Amino acid sequence: MKENFCDEDYQVLKIFTSGSFFDPDEVPPAVRRAVAEAFRGKAVIAETRPEYVESDALREFLEGIDTGVWSRPLSVAVGLETTNDAIREKSIDKGFTYADFLRAAGIAHAAGAGVKAYLLMKPPFLTEREALDDMVRSIRDVASVADSISMNLCTVQSRTEVERLWKEHAYRPPYLWSVLDVLIKSPVHILCDPVGGGQTRGPHNCGACDGPIVKGIGDYSLTGDVELLRALAETDCGCKEEWMFVLDREEPFCMPLTR
Numbered sequence: 001m002k003e004n005f006c007d008e009d010y011q012v013l014k015i016f017t018s019g020s021f022f023d024p025d026e027v028p029p030a031v032r033r034a035v036a037e038a039f040r041g042k043a044v045i046a047e048t049r050p051e052y053v054e055s056d057a058l059r060e061f062l063e064g065i066d067t068g069v070w071s072r073p074l075s076v077a078v079g080l081e082t083t084n085d086a087i088r089e090k091s092i093d094k095g096f097t098y099a100d101f102l103r104a105a106g107i108a109h110a111a112g113a114g115v116k117a118y119l120l121m122k123p124p125f126l127t128e129r130e131a132l133d134d135m136v137r138s139i140r141d142v143a144s145v146a147d148s149i150s151m152n153l154c155t156v157q158s159r160t161e162v163e164r165l166w167k168e169h170a171y172r173p174p175y176l177w178s179v180l181d182v183l184i185k186s187p188v189h190i191l192c193d194p195v196g197g198g199q200t201r202g203p204h205n206c207g208a209c210d211g212p213i214v215k216g217i218g219d220y221s222l223t224g225d226v227e228l229l230r231a232l233a234e235t236d237c238g239c240k241e242e243w244m245f246v247l248d249r250e251e252p253f254c255m256p257l258t259r
Contacts, residue, residue, distance in 0.1 A: 002038065014045040021046040022057050022076075029057070036064025045075045045116060050096055050104035053078075058111040075114035075147065078104060082119060082134055083141040091123040098141075105145050117146035121182065121203075122154045122174040124165050127250040128243070131174055135182045143188045150191040153179060156201035166201070172258060174203045176213045177243040180233045183217070189224040192217055200259070206239035 015035075019026050044065055053076055066073045080101050081092050088094045105115045119138050122131035139149060153174055156166045165171035176197065183190055196202020197214035204210055216232045219225070246258060 007041075010042070012043045012045065013039050015047065017047060020048040020052045022048040022052040022054070022061075024052075024057075029060075032057070032061055033064060036061050040065050041067040041069055043070050043073050043075070045077050047077045047079070050078055050100040053104035053107050055107055055111050058108060058113050062112055072112065072114040072147070074112075075116045076104070076108040077116040077118065079118045079120075080138075080142065081123070083138040084134055087123065087126065087134060091125045092120065102145065114147040115145065116148045116150065117142050119149060119151045120154055121151055121179065124154075124162055124171050125252075127252050128172075128175060128178060129247045129250065130252060132178045132182060132247070136185050139182070139186050139188070139190065143186075148191065149188065151182070153192070153194055153197075153203040155196040155203070169259065173201065175243045175246070176203055176205045176210060176217070177233070177240060178247075179203055179217060180213065180229050183220065184226060184229050184233060190221075192221050194218065205243070206237065209235055209237040209239065 015021050017026065021027050021032070042065065044061075046061075058074065058076070062074050078101055079094070080088075080098070081094060082088050083098050085097050088096075088098075101117070108115050119135060119142075121135050122128070126134065135151060139151070142149060154162065155173060156163050156171070162171055173196075176194070179192065179194065183192060194203050194214050194217045197217070198204050198207065198210035205213065213232050213235070216228055220228050242258060
């Protein structure tokens with residue numbers, strides 16, 4: 001970062017570890033202290049599993065980065081995925097509960113840090129209706145706990161269980177119509193970047209209407225303009241009837257009715 005960017009070029013640092021920034025075995029405390037010193041004065045978003053959210057570690061890191069510029073210079077980001085423990089365990093295999101997340105959120109807030117929750121729309125083994133309802137419910141559950149919510153849309157990645165199911169016609173990524181419905185119903189602004197949108201391995205409709213909807217979801221994520229989503233939801237396309245049929249007729253657990 002220091003070699004490629006001037007301090008004035010950015011104000012927020014997001015730390016992706018593909019793991020847990022506050023796991024002392026993965027990121028030793030001395031390394032965390034060095035990171036805090038290097039990025040003092042910046043707002044930091046650090047990803048971690050909930051079991052590694054401990055008061056002493058958070059307070060030490062906060063003291064290292066805080067210069068008084070930000071009301072909450074640290075946000076603890078957790079891949080909650082859903083507030084439904086059965087879905088998180090059976091469809092995603094995360095290995096922690098919603099109660100674990102709530103405990104971590106309480107510790108983070110008490111230490112003066114913010115909380116960011118990542119949700120996952122349509123992991124395997126859910127029907128389109130189940131996936132939609134799960135996100136609506138999860139957002140409402142966590143809206144009063146997390147300071148920000150990011151909803152990731154499940155995509156088909158190479159050499160994964162999801163890809164195996166997809167190749168067997170046993171999994172389909174979410175319809176963009178479902179994504180619009182969830183975002184419109186949300187009581188709070190949701191960050192959502194439709195990665196792979198419009199592709200068969202990503203969230204998609206029929207192909208004809210995908211482009212404007214993908215762009216609109218991205219624009220909403222930046223602006224929070226729900227009216228933009230409502231206008232997109234009124235788009236006239238034949239695949240909307242297909243989507244509504246799928247919502248009504250797909251049954252757990254069965255092969256998806258569409259590809």
